[in-house]
Amino acid sequence: MDMMTFEPTPPPQPKRRGRFVSWLAASVAGAVIGSVATWYVAPKWLNQGNVAQTQLTQTNGKKSETLPLQPTASTNTNMIAAINEVADAVVGVINIQKQADFFSNQVQNTEAGTGSGVIFKKDGNTAYIVTNNHVIEGANEVEVALANGKKVKADIVGADALTDLAVLKIPANGVTKVASFGDSSNVPIGEPVAAIGNPLGLDLSRTVTEGIVSGKRTMPVSTSAGNWEIDVIQTDAAINPGNSGGALINSAGQVIGINSMKIAQTGVEGLGFAIPSENAQPIVEQLMKDGTVKRPYLGVQLVDVADLSADVRNDELKLPSSVTQGAAVTAVEPFSPAAEAGLKSKDVIVAINGDKIDSVSALRKYLYTKTSVDERIKLTIYRDGFETTVSVTLKTKQNNQS
Numbered sequence: 001m002d003m004m005t006f007e008p009t010p011p012p013q014p015k016r017r018g019r020f021v022s023w024l025a026a027s028v029a030g031a032v033i034g035s036v037a038t039w040y041v042a043p044k045w046l047n048q049g050n051v052a053q054t055q056l057t058q059t060n061g062k063k064s065e066t067l068p069l070q071p072t073a074s075t076n077t078n079m080i081a082a083i084n085e086v087a088d089a090v091v092g093v094i095n096i097q098k099q100a101d102f103f104s105n106q107v108q109n110t111e112a113g114t115g116s117g118v119i120f121k122k123d124g125n126t127a128y129i130v131t132n133n134h135v136i137e138g139a140n141e142v143e144v145a146l147a148n149g150k151k152v153k154a155d156i157v158g159a160d161a162l163t164d165l166a167v168l169k170i171p172a173n174g175v176t177k178v179a180s181f182g183d184s185s186n187v188p189i190g191e192p193v194a195a196i197g198n199p200l201g202l203d204l205s206r207t208v209t210e211g212i213v214s215g216k217r218t219m220p221v222s223t224s225a226g227n228w229e230i231d232v233i234q235t236d237a238a239i240n241p242g243n244s245g246g247a248l249i250n251s252a253g254q255v256i257g258i259n260s261m262k263i264a265q266t267g268v269e270g271l272g273f274a275i276p277s278e279n280a281q282p283i284v285e286q287l288m289k290d291g292t293v294k295r296p297y298l299g300v301q302l303v304d305v306a307d308l309s310a311d312v313r314n315d316e317l318k319l320p321s322s323v324t325q326g327a328a329v330t331a332v333e334p335f336s337p338a339a340e341a342g343l344k345s346k347d348v349i350v351a352i353n354g355d356k357i358d359s360v361s362a363l364r365k366y367l368y369t370k371t372s373v374d375e376r377i378k379l380t381i382y383r384d385g386f387e388t389t390v391s392v393t394l395k396t397k398q399n400n401q402s
Contacts, residue, residue, distance in 0.1 A: 082253035083194055083208055088177035089119045090247050092145030092202045093131050093154075093168070097138060109141060116197035116246030117144065117168065118179050118255055120284070127175040129168040130284055131245030132260055133159045136166050137224065145202050146174050158287030161225035162368075164260050165280055167287045179247060182254030184233060184276035189213055195237040195259055195272065197246025204242070211237030211270070219273065220361060221261070227361045232273040233257045239272030248274040295368045296375065296394035298343070299336020302327045302360045305348060317346055318385035325358035326350040326382075341392040344383070351380035367394070 097112040115135030121128040129144065136142050142154040152170050159166035191213045198205045215234040220227065235248060239259050248257035257274030286293045305313065305326040313319045317328060329347045332338050349357055352371075357363045371377055373396040378389050 078251040079192060079194060079210065082249055082251050083196065085253035086179050086247055086249050086255065087196055087206050088147040089179035090196045090206050091117045091119060091129060091147070092198045092205055093117045093135050093245055094143040094145065095136055095139040096141040096143060098140050114198060114201050114242055115244045116242065118247045118258065119175060119177065120179055120181065122172050122175055122178050125172050126169050127172040128157070129154070129170065130258060130280065131166050131168060132258065133161050133164045133166045135245045142168060144168065144170050145205065147176070147206065148174060150174050158291035160283055160287065160293045161223045162228045163230065163275065163279070163283050164223065165258065165275065165283045167284055179255045180253065181277045182250060182252065182256045184256040184278045187213055187233070187250065187256050189215060192251050193235055193237055193248055193256070195235065195239055195243060195246060195248050197243035197259060199240035199242045201242055209238040211235050226364065229361050229365055231276060231279055232260070233276050235272045235274065236270035237272055294373065294396045296371050296373050297397050298338040298392060299333035300329050300338045300343060301331040302363065303330050304359050306359065317348055319348060319382055320385065323348070323350065323382060327357055327360045327363045337392050337395050341390050343390060348382040349379050350382060353378055
């Protein structure tokens, strides 16, 4: 069987008097030194313990000597002040439409959507609000939710689909703040900005998101009045559904843009857009004055040549193979400037006053920015395969037809 094993004990060593005396002397000296050290050091240890306890007490109390905390300082106090200055001028805008109830077969007013708006003027008993056209488009009634939560009925002063702007008016009672607007043409890339609005509805009213001006772009957009190219301020401040019509402000508390749209695609973040204040100003002024934007128009319906098949370009329009861009006429409105000038269906417009036109949106932009009502212009067109020139005297119309 297994047995426990033990190491042998070392044999006792003989005692020697000299070593004993040396050991005794060393012990006495050690005791003396230890006593002195204890007498000198122990109070310091105790004192350090008291200091640590004091520091702990102070940390748990009002003051800390070990890790002092200074009063919190904002990294951008200007922006906080700017937001506080503008926030109450941002309102909710409610689009109310008539809808039929399938079960009761009755028509009733229903909230069709919500957006935001900015109070820009207070004149006597009336206050005026700028918002997006798409926020109020199709509405039978419009309501505005003020900063204090009160809802009031709003009247539509005017709206413009191409620029996506609209003006509302409400009673001035309860309006405590009017926003000031800054010149967006002077805003540099990288400028800190904040977007204020009502994302996802009035439950999140006057939500603030912060970012910078990421760029200045020209974006193609599709509106109820046709395709258009709109100048925008790009920002990485979060802009969500419901923010439309709200304010994009700088750190001085000035509105530099009206939030209008957002690229909403999977994997795309930080791409919000606002209509620059420099572009909004003349549109708002026209809407205040006339209720609409009066633009020159031809009186034609158009389609991009680039969207047509090669067979249509060659066989129907009889265009030379070198002509792949332009605006093809699909219909002419009776008694319009185009009709009076003799324009016909299947004519293809390739230039205005010698400037190349490669699309329908380019034609609209040229008409609306470089011509005026009653001006006579020259259109370069292709008809039945031949290039010719037609002179047209522009007129105005109360809609946004080309």
